[in-house]
Amino acid sequence: MTRSLTAFLLLGLAGVASAAEYIDYAALGRIRQEGFTNSKVMDTVTTLTERIGPRLTNSPQMDAANEWTRKQLAEWGLSNARLEAFGPFGRGWEYQSASVHMTAPRQFTLSALPKAWTPGTEGAVTGEAMLLVAKTQADLDKYKGKLKGKILFISDAREIKPSDKPDFVRYDEDKLKELQSFAIPKPADAAKRKSDAEDFLRQRELTQYSNRFLAEEGVLATVSLSSWDNGIIRVTGGGSRKAGEPVGVPALTMITEHYNQVLRLLEKGEAVKLTLDIKARYTSDDDRVAHNTVAELPGHGKKDEVVMIGAHLDSWHGGTGAADNAAGVAVMMEAMRILKATGLKPKRTIRIALWSAEEQGLLGSAAYVGTHFAELPVPADPKLKDLPRSLQENPLPPVLKPAHGKVSAYFNYDNGGGRIRGIYAQENLAAAEVFRQWIAPLADIGVTTVTSRNTGSTDHVSFDRVGIPGFQFVQDNLDYFTHVHHTHLDGLDHIQAEDLRQSAVVVASLAYLAAMRDEPMPRKPLQP
Amino acid sequence: MTRSLTAFLLLGLAGVASAAEYIDYAALGRIRQEGFTNSKVMDTVTTLTERIGPRLTNSPQMDAANEWTRKQLAEWGLSNARLEAFGPFGRGWEYQSASVHMTAPRQFTLSALPKAWTPGTEGAVTGEAMLLVAKTQADLDKYKGKLKGKILFISDAREIKPSDKPDFVRYDEDKLKELQSFAIPKPADAAKRKSDAEDFLRQRELTQYSNRFLAEEGVLATVSLSSWDNGIIRVTGGGSRKAGEPVGVPALTMITEHYNQVLRLLEKGEAVKLTLDIKARYTSDDDRVAHNTVAELPGHGKKDEVVMIGAHLDSWHGGTGAADNAAGVAVMMEAMRILKATGLKPKRTIRIALWSAEEQGLLGSAAYVGTHFAELPVPADPKLKDLPRSLQENPLPPVLKPAHGKVSAYFNYDNGGGRIRGIYAQENLAAAEVFRQWIAPLADIGVTTVTSRNTGSTDHVSFDRVGIPGFQFVQDNLDYFTHVHHTHLDGLDHIQAEDLRQSAVVVASLAYLAAMRDEPMPRKPLQP
Structure with a gap:
C-alpha cells in the first residue's frame, strides 16, 4: 500500500495546508464491487416494509423488526448482534382499519x-361535524355541555398552494454549490428561548387538558387537516402513549380536499354527518421498554475504539415507513454486510445501531449515547x-x-432514500477537510460536496450535542418532501433501488476510512 | 359606433389581405366590467360541486343539476330555459361509501x-386476492371453477415514474408559439382503421363475456390499477349502464402504491386477504332518457340565426367534478348572465347548452346536433x-x-378550469383569421393565440363533424392533467377563481362578436 498521490495533488490544487489522508483504493474497489454486484439492499428494505410493515415504536411490528434485524445481522456474520x-x-x-x-x-x-x-x-359511530379550533383552555370551556356526540374539526381550513416546482428533484451543480455557503448564526436570543419554552409547556398542558375534556364531554372524534395537499395524508401521533395519561378521543388526519369541503359545508350552515369506524388498539396496558438493534464488525489493532453507523428503525404508521426510514436501515445494514463480505480488517470496531423512537424525539439514540x-x-x-x-x-x-x-465518529442516514451527494460537517472544519479528501474517490458515483453547515432533526444530534463527531449525509431529495x-x-414504490445501492457503498467506504485512520476523527470543542 | 381602426392597423402590420372585423369596444368594455366586478361564477361552481355534488349521467345528482341550471338560467332572465x-x-x-x-x-x-x-x-365481504390479467376469453376460461370467493387484481403492476416537471403549469410564450405550428396529418390508413375497429369490437365482447363469467364463477370483486401515481384514484366506469346487460361483479380502482404492494405480496406467495364493503346502487331498473339544459338570449334582427356556447354538466363520481366540468358550466352560465346583465342586444340568438353524457362519448351534444x-x-x-x-x-x-x-358557431369549454389563452381553429383557416382580429382586445387578459390545430375529445366535435364551426379554447393546464x-x-380546492372570471369574460366577448358579425362564421368544406 502506498500513500495516495491523488490526495496530495488535490490538496496542491486547492492550496490547502493540511495533512494528506491515507486512502486505500484497493479496499474501496472491493467495497464497490461487493455493493454493486451482490447487493441485498432491496431485499432488506422489502422485508422491513412489506413483510413486517410500518414500525411504530413498541408496536408488534417494531418488535418483529428489532428481532429480524438482529437475526439478519448475526446471519451475515456480524458480532454481538x-x-x-x-x-x-x-x-x-x-x-x-x-x-x-x-x-x-x-x-x-x-x-x-x-x-x-x-x-x-366502538364499532361504526355517526355524529355531526362541528368546527372548533381551540387555542386555550377557555376556548374549550365555552363549549362545555355542547359537544356530546360531535365530531370536531380542530384545524382551520388551508388554501391549496399550487407548486411551480417539480415533485421529484436531484441536486444539480448550482444547488450543491449553494449548500457550501455557511449562514453565520444569529446570537442566542434568551427572550425568544424563554417564550418558546413557555409555548412548549402551555401547548403540552392544553393537549392534556383537551384529551381529558373532550373525552368527558362525550366528543365522538376529532379531525385534523393533513399538512400537505393533493390527497396526501400526513399523519403522526396524538392521544398519549403513557400508561395512565388521558388518551382523549379517536383522532383522525384528513386530506385537504375533503377537510376543506366539510368546512365549507359547515360555513354554509349545512348539517354534515359522518360515520366513522376506526379499529385501533393499544398493544399493552403498561409502559414498556423499547429496543435499539446493535451489532459489530470487531476491529483489528484498535478494537476498543469504535466507528458507528446508524439509522432509525421505527416509523410512523400511515405508510410502510420505506423512505422514512427502512431505506436508512437497509443502507446501513448493507454497508455492514459489504464490509463483512469483503473480508477487510478495519483497525477500529465498526458498530451499527438501528434506533427506536427517533420519531418521538431521537429517544433511542439519546438513550444509547446516555x-x-x-x-x-435532566432538570430537577x-x-x-x-x-x-x-x-x-x-x-x-x-x-x-x-x-x-x-x-x-457516528454516521447517520435519514433523509429519505436518495443517493448520497455529500456530507454535513456540522461546523467541524477539521472533519470537513478530512471528508474533502475521503470523498475524492467517490466523485464518479456522485459524492462531491462537503458543507460546513449543521443539519438537525435526526439521530446524529444525540452524538453531536455531547461532543462526539456525528454526521448526516447530503442526499438527493427525490420526492421525499413532496x-x-x-x-x-x-x-416501496417511492424507493429508488440504484440510490440505495450507491448509498450503501458510500457509507461502507467512509466507515472503513474512518476505522483505518491513524487518528480518531477531529472533534469540535464541547459546547454547553 | 365606428369601424375599428385598430383592426385595420393590425391587419396592415400582419400583411394579411382579409376583411377587417368590426369590433365594438364599448360592448366589450361593458362585458368586462360586469364580469370582473359582479361575478357569480364561483357561486355557480360551488353550488354544482358542493351543494349538488358529482353528476354522473342519470344519477339523482345529475337530475338535480339539470333542474338547478334550468331554474338559475331562467332566474337570470334568459329565455326558453x-x-x-x-x-x-x-x-x-x-x-x-x-x-x-x-x-x-x-x-x-x-x-x-x-x-x-x-x-x-352485500355488506362487508372477505376474500383472497389473486392476480388475473385476461386478454382473451380463453385466459378467463382456464380458471373456470377456481375463482369462487376471490378478489381479482386485473391489471399488471406499474412502476412509478418520477416526474421532473411541475404539477401546476401555465403556458409561457414559447409553449404558445409552439402551439401555432400545425402537424401535417398522415394519409388515412385503412388497415389500421380496420384493426382498431376489430380491437374495439373484441374488447367490447371480452368485457361482456367477463362480466357474465366473473359473476357466474362467484368472484367477489375485481380491482384495477389507477392510471396515475402518488395516491391519486383515477376512476371512471365499469359494469354496464344498460338494463338487461350483465353488470359483472363489484369493481374498484386502487391507488398505485397499494395495488403494487398487493401484487408484490402475491408474487412472494403470501395469502392476501381483503375485506370490502361497497355501498352502491343503480337508481333505476330501466333505461331512462338523459337531459341537456338549454336556454337563450334572443337575437335582434337575426333572431333565427344562432351562436351556441356550451359545456358538459355531467361528471364522473370520484370527486365532485369541479374542473371536469363544473368549471366549464359555470363559465358558460356566467357568460350568459353577463350578456343579459349588460343589456346588450346581439343580432343573432345566443344559446347555451349544458350537455349530459359527455363522459360516455359526447352523447348529449351528439343527440342535440342530430x-x-x-x-x-347509423350503420345497418x-x-x-x-x-x-x-x-x-x-x-x-x-x-x-x-x-x-x-x-x-359553437364554443365549448372543457379543458379544466384554467384561463383562456387562445382558441383551436380546427383547420378552419378563414375562422382563424376572424379569431385573430377578435382576440386583439383580449390580449391584456392573456388571450393571444390562435392555432389552426384540431383538438378533440369533447362536445365541439359533435358540431365540427357535421360541418358546423365548433371550437374549443386553449386553456392554461394548471394541475388538470397531473x-x-x-x-x-x-x-373546489383545485379551482382558481380568477381563471374562471377571465374565461367567462372571454366567452361572453367572443359570443357577442360572433352574434354581431355581418356574416356567419366561415365554414370548412363538409368532409364525409
Whole structure:
C-alpha cells in the first residue's frame, strides 16, 4: 500500500495546508464491487416494509423488526448482534382499519387515517361535524355541555398552494454549490428561548387538558387537516402513549380536499354527518421498554475504539415507513454486510445501531449515547424535565463516561432514500477537510460536496450535542418532501433501488476510512 | 359606433389581405366590467360541486343539476330555459361509501373507489386476492371453477415514474408559439382503421363475456390499477349502464402504491386477504332518457340565426367534478348572465347548452346536433352500430336539417378550469383569421393565440363533424392533467377563481362578436 498521490495533488490544487489522508483504493474497489454486484439492499428494505410493515415504536411490528434485524445481522456474520433496551418508552399501538364516510348532506367516502396512540371507535359511530379550533383552555370551556356526540374539526381550513416546482428533484451543480455557503448564526436570543419554552409547556398542558375534556364531554372524534395537499395524508401521533395519561378521543388526519369541503359545508350552515369506524388498539396496558438493534464488525489493532453507523428503525404508521426510514436501515445494514463480505480488517470496531423512537424525539439514540458515552442531566424541576434541551435555560453540561473518548465518529442516514451527494460537517472544519479528501474517490458515483453547515432533526444530534463527531449525509431529495415524508404514500414504490445501492457503498467506504485512520476523527470543542 | 381602426392597423402590420372585423369596444368594455366586478361564477361552481355534488349521467345528482341550471338560467332572465331529453341513455347509479381493508398478511386500510355502474357488495365481504390479467376469453376460461370467493387484481403492476416537471403549469410564450405550428396529418390508413375497429369490437365482447363469467364463477370483486401515481384514484366506469346487460361483479380502482404492494405480496406467495364493503346502487331498473339544459338570449334582427356556447354538466363520481366540468358550466352560465346583465342586444340568438353524457362519448351534444342540425346515419349492421364513426369504413354522410345553415358557431369549454389563452381553429383557416382580429382586445387578459390545430375529445366535435364551426379554447393546464382529471381530487380546492372570471369574460366577448358579425362564421368544406 502506498500513500495516495491523488490526495496530495488535490490538496496542491486547492492550496490547502493540511495533512494528506491515507486512502486505500484497493479496499474501496472491493467495497464497490461487493455493493454493486451482490447487493441485498432491496431485499432488506422489502422485508422491513412489506413483510413486517410500518414500525411504530413498541408496536408488534417494531418488535418483529428489532428481532429480524438482529437475526439478519448475526446471519451475515456480524458480532454481538443484540437488542439494547431503554425506557420505559410507553405503550405500543396499532390500527387495523379506518373508514370515514359522509352521510349528509350527501354521501361519499372521505380519506383520513387515525393518529398513533389514539383510541378506536366502538364499532361504526355517526355524529355531526362541528368546527372548533381551540387555542386555550377557555376556548374549550365555552363549549362545555355542547359537544356530546360531535365530531370536531380542530384545524382551520388551508388554501391549496399550487407548486411551480417539480415533485421529484436531484441536486444539480448550482444547488450543491449553494449548500457550501455557511449562514453565520444569529446570537442566542434568551427572550425568544424563554417564550418558546413557555409555548412548549402551555401547548403540552392544553393537549392534556383537551384529551381529558373532550373525552368527558362525550366528543365522538376529532379531525385534523393533513399538512400537505393533493390527497396526501400526513399523519403522526396524538392521544398519549403513557400508561395512565388521558388518551382523549379517536383522532383522525384528513386530506385537504375533503377537510376543506366539510368546512365549507359547515360555513354554509349545512348539517354534515359522518360515520366513522376506526379499529385501533393499544398493544399493552403498561409502559414498556423499547429496543435499539446493535451489532459489530470487531476491529483489528484498535478494537476498543469504535466507528458507528446508524439509522432509525421505527416509523410512523400511515405508510410502510420505506423512505422514512427502512431505506436508512437497509443502507446501513448493507454497508455492514459489504464490509463483512469483503473480508477487510478495519483497525477500529465498526458498530451499527438501528434506533427506536427517533420519531418521538431521537429517544433511542439519546438513550444509547446516555448509557454508553455521556449523560445529559435532566432538570430537577419535574415540570421542566421534558423540555427540549434547546429550550432549557443554562442546561447542565453532559457528564462524560470513559467510552466517550473511544468513539471516533457516528454516521447517520435519514433523509429519505436518495443517493448520497455529500456530507454535513456540522461546523467541524477539521472533519470537513478530512471528508474533502475521503470523498475524492467517490466523485464518479456522485459524492462531491462537503458543507460546513449543521443539519438537525435526526439521530446524529444525540452524538453531536455531547461532543462526539456525528454526521448526516447530503442526499438527493427525490420526492421525499413532496409525497413521502410521514405520509400514507411512504412505501416501496417511492424507493429508488440504484440510490440505495450507491448509498450503501458510500457509507461502507467512509466507515472503513474512518476505522483505518491513524487518528480518531477531529472533534469540535464541547459546547454547553 | 365606428369601424375599428385598430383592426385595420393590425391587419396592415400582419400583411394579411382579409376583411377587417368590426369590433365594438364599448360592448366589450361593458362585458368586462360586469364580469370582473359582479361575478357569480364561483357561486355557480360551488353550488354544482358542493351543494349538488358529482353528476354522473342519470344519477339523482345529475337530475338535480339539470333542474338547478334550468331554474338559475331562467332566474337570470334568459329565455326558453328548458331540458331537452335524449336517449334512452341507460340506468342511473350512485355510490354511498367504499371501504377496503387488508386483513392478512397484515392489517391496513387501502385506498380505492368503485367504478360507476358496478354493483356494491352485500355488506362487508372477505376474500383472497389473486392476480388475473385476461386478454382473451380463453385466459378467463382456464380458471373456470377456481375463482369462487376471490378478489381479482386485473391489471399488471406499474412502476412509478418520477416526474421532473411541475404539477401546476401555465403556458409561457414559447409553449404558445409552439402551439401555432400545425402537424401535417398522415394519409388515412385503412388497415389500421380496420384493426382498431376489430380491437374495439373484441374488447367490447371480452368485457361482456367477463362480466357474465366473473359473476357466474362467484368472484367477489375485481380491482384495477389507477392510471396515475402518488395516491391519486383515477376512476371512471365499469359494469354496464344498460338494463338487461350483465353488470359483472363489484369493481374498484386502487391507488398505485397499494395495488403494487398487493401484487408484490402475491408474487412472494403470501395469502392476501381483503375485506370490502361497497355501498352502491343503480337508481333505476330501466333505461331512462338523459337531459341537456338549454336556454337563450334572443337575437335582434337575426333572431333565427344562432351562436351556441356550451359545456358538459355531467361528471364522473370520484370527486365532485369541479374542473371536469363544473368549471366549464359555470363559465358558460356566467357568460350568459353577463350578456343579459349588460343589456346588450346581439343580432343573432345566443344559446347555451349544458350537455349530459359527455363522459360516455359526447352523447348529449351528439343527440342535440342530430335532432336539430344534422343526423349521422347509423350503420345497418347491428354489430357495427356502436362503432365510433372514426372507426367506420366509409361512414354515411350526415343528413342535414334546415337549421344546419342557421348555426354560426359553437364554443365549448372543457379543458379544466384554467384561463383562456387562445382558441383551436380546427383547420378552419378563414375562422382563424376572424379569431385573430377578435382576440386583439383580449390580449391584456392573456388571450393571444390562435392555432389552426384540431383538438378533440369533447362536445365541439359533435358540431365540427357535421360541418358546423365548433371550437374549443386553449386553456392554461394548471394541475388538470397531473392531479384532477377524472380523479378523486377533482374538487373546489383545485379551482382558481380568477381563471374562471377571465374565461367567462372571454366567452361572453367572443359570443357577442360572433352574434354581431355581418356574416356567419366561415365554414370548412363538409368532409364525409
